[in-house]
Amino acid sequence: MTTNGSAGTAPTLREEEVRSGLLSFLETRTKQKIAPDQDIFADGPVTSLFAMELVVHLETTYGIEIAGPDLRIQHFRTVERLVALTMRLAGAGGSGDRD
Numbered sequence: 001m002t003t004n005g006s007a008g009t010a011p012t013l014r015e016e017e018v019r020s021g022l023l024s025f026l027e028t029r030t031k032q033k034i035a036p037d038q039d040i041f042a043d044g045p046v047t048s049l050f051a052m053e054l055v056v057h058l059e060t061t062y063g064i065e066i067a068g069p070d071l072r073i074q075h076f077r078t079v080e081r082l083v084a085l086t087m088r089l090a091g092a093g094g095s096g097d098r099d
Contacts, residue, residue: 013062013092018083025057036079051076064089
């Protein structure tokens with residue numbers, strides 16, 4: 001999926017697509033049902049090592065780069081936070097809580 005069009009074209013990425021894709025990826029990999037607001041680290045299905053796999057998945061799937069301050073754990077705690085981060089980095093809006 002390409003999120004960045006030609007120069008001057010707004011990205012076509014939608015929050016619902018990202019949310020659905022992330023839930024599918026997480027549920028397939030962890031073999032557990034994941035709620036969008038569930039703390040996936042505190043509740044056990046995701047480890048810090050798996051977080052790096054998440055980074056690679058997001059970068060390759062949505063054409064973004066996650067680096068520096070964006071690699072903080074708070075951005076990865078819930079699917080909703082991951083969606084916000086992805087949308088912000090893709091330039092498609094979203095709150096993206098940058099702390």
